[in-house]
Amino acid sequence: MNRLRGVMFACFVLMLVSCQNTGTEPVLAPTGETVAPSSETPEPVAENYCLSCHTDKEELIETAKPEEVVEAESSGTG
Amino acid sequence: MAPLEPWEKVLVDGEKFLQTAHGQKSCTDCHGGVQSPEKDAAHEGLIASPSAQPERFCAECHEEQTATYPISLHATQQGYWTTLETRSLPENHAALEEMFGNHCASCHTTCGECHVSQPENVGGGLFTGHVFEKTPPMTRACTACHGSRVGNEFLGKNEGIPGDVHFREARMNCVKCHTGAELHAEGDTAADENRYAGTESPACVDCHPTAAPGGDENPMHQAHGEKLSCQVCHSVTYTSCDGCHVAVSSKTGNPFFETEATYSTFLIGRNPIQSEERPYEYVPLRHVPIAATSYEFYGENLLPNFDSLSTWVYSTPHNIQRNTPQNASCNTCHSGDAAFFLTADKIKPEEMAANASVVVDFLPPALDKILTAPVMPADHAEHVTDSCTACHATGIRGAPVFPADHLEYKDENCIGCHKSP
Numbered sequence: 001m002n003r004l005r006g007v008m009f010a011c012f013v014l015m016l017v018s019c020q021n022t023g024t025e026p027v028l029a030p031t032g033e034t035v036a037p038s039s040e041t042p043e044p045v046a047e048n049y050c051l052s053c054h055t056d057k058e059e060l061i062e063t064a065k066p067e068e069v070v071e072a073e074s075s076g077t078g
Numbered sequence: 079m080a081p082l083e084p085w086e087k088v089l090v091d092g093e094k095f096l097q098t099a100h101g102q103k104s105c106t107d108c109h110g111g112v113q114s115p116e117k118d119a120a121h122e123g124l125i126a127s128p129s130a131q132p133e134r135f136c137a138e139c140h141e142e143q144t145a146t147y148p149i150s151l152h153a154t155q156q157g158y159w160t161t162l163e164t165r166s167l168p169e170n171h172a173a174l175e176e177m178f179g180n181h182c183a184s185c186h187t188t189c190g191e192c193h194v195s196q197p198e199n200v201g202g203g204l205f206t207g208h209v210f211e212k213t214p215p216m217t218r219a220c221t222a223c224h225g226s227r228v229g230n231e232f233l234g235k236n237e238g239i240p241g242d243v244h245f246r247e248a249r250m251n252c253v254k255c256h257t258g259a260e261l262h263a264e265g266d267t268a269a270d271e272n273r274y275a276g277t278e279s280p281a282c283v284d285c286h287p288t289a290a291p292g293g294d295e296n297p298m299h300q301a302h303g304e305k306l307s308c309q310v311c312h313s314v315t316y317t318s319c320d321g322c323h324v325a326v327s328s329k330t331g332n333p334f335f336e337t338e339a340t341y342s343t344f345l346i347g348r349n350p351i352q353s354e355e356r357p358y359e360y361v362p363l364r365h366v367p368i369a370a371t372s373y374e375f376y377g378e379n380l381l382p383n384f385d386s387l388s389t390w391v392y393s394t395p396h397n398i399q400r401n402t403p404q405n406a407s408c409n410t411c412h413s414g415d416a417a418f419f420l421t422a423d424k425i426k427p428e429e430m431a432a433n434a435s436v437v438v439d440f441l442p443p444a445l446d447k448i449l450t451a452p453v454m455p456a457d458h459a460e461h462v463t464d465s466c467t468a469c470h471a472t473g474i475r476g477a478p479v480f481p482a483d484h485l486e487y488k489d490e491n492c493i494g495c496h497k498s499p
Contacts, residue, residue, distance in 0.1 A: 047113070048105065048113070049113050050105035050106070050109070051090065051092055051105060053117070053120075054088055054090040054208075055089070055091070055092035057085065057089055060084075060085035060088060061083075063117050064083075064084040071330060071332075073327050073329075073330065073334035074335045074336065075335075076319070076322070076335070076337025076338065077226045077317070077319055077340040077367075078226060078337070
């Protein structure tokens with residue numbers, strides 16, 4: 001019995017909700033401006049060249065500047 | 079630490095790094111440069127080490143650390159200047175500044191050189207694909223620079239000498255004792271003059287409170303707690319160096335150094351920086367590689383006050399052991415054997431004046447002498463003078479005259495044996 005009442009209550013709530021926006025839309029004061037339909041297209045995601053190179057081991061090996069071998073002139077414990 | 083290949087130094091772990099807070103910023107936010115597929119163009123205006131300008135790149139999120147870091151010793155290197163200024167005169171500072179710029183300034187550390195890459199001084203290179211490490215990796219950051227003495231001692235790399243018990247048995251790393259707050263100089267309002275300035279921190283008793291004088295039943299702690307630093311009994315042989323000289327190569331134009339000697343010692347001497355914070359009368363002393371002529375390439379007699387600081391300096395060797403050769407028995411020190419003490423014969427003649435304040439003139443008395451020494455009369459506590467010899471050298475007012483073998487003792491030696499009742 002309780003279950004049936006629950007189902008009926010749910011249907012009633014659904015009915016109220018489905019009816020609530022059928023009234024008139026709020027009227028906005030005219031501004032004299034017309035809103036042009038958006039012609040923007042989503043910007044393409046810019047490529048992160050830094051990351052694409054610095055995560056690519058082969059690319060780094062290929063482009064690495066050879067390090068200058070500095071002759072060790074110091075002697076003893078530093 | 080094996081050197082990294084050039085590519086290895088700049089390889090970013092995209093997967094891991096992008097998941098971190100720093101990975102949410104764009105590369106150019108911190109590193110400048112421009113987005114370009116061409117390497118040279120991309121690197122135009124590159125800021126390789128943004129954290130060299132911490133107030134610009136780090137402060138926004140790490141306000142507390144960046145506020146004080148500029149006065150920390152890692153940033154100021156003030157320890158060097160404290161000794162250079164003490165040993166020199168203002169008219170020599172310009173030459174010393176040139177020397178410092180060529181040979182010492184590269185040890186300056188940025189935020190990034192502890193938290194994201196190996197210090198430039200040791201070749202640089204990202205730790206873990208640009209992921210920032212809250213705790214600097216010990217061997218790639220801390221001991222990469224502090225290696226030849228502290229690092230080798232702590233990690234047990236000196237042949238025949240065990241590593242520090244804190245590392246060997248507890249696997250403690252540097253920051254367990256040297257906290258971030260200490261390293262960032264948090265709470266400090268002025269730059270320290272060197273690493274031993276001010277409060278003793280870290281202090282052994284922070285973790286071992288019962289080892290403080292009166293804190294436990296250990297008779298050695300009771301007898302020596304205020305007189306000896308912990309390292310006197312609990313550190314072992316450590317590294318000393320002699321005669322570092324610096325110059326600029328006529329062949330390559332690069333600065334270089336030559337150290338005359340490196341050797342192992344364990345020598346106890348008088349505390350050159352005795353203070354309320356470090357009241358110990360005796361401490362282990364390490365010979366630092368300074369010589370009166372160390373900087374002569376840059377000018378003649380740049381250290382005219384060379385003797386105003388000792389060359390055997392206050393030391394806290396990082397090779398702590400519970401049991402050491404010197405704490406094996408009382409007789410190690412109380413037998414007249416000078417092996418563990420910095421006596422005059424162990425000091426170079428040209429450095430005698432500099433080390434006059436740290437040399438051990440009198441070896442600790444024999445144990446039986448200490449145990450049989452008469453206790454000081456109770457009424458001596460009321461004496462207005464603490465000069466024992468004032469009365470006991472002459473026998474004034476019926477004071478017992480001390481025996482002939484006490485003639486070389488000074489006032490401060492008396493209470494070592496003649497305890498208060």
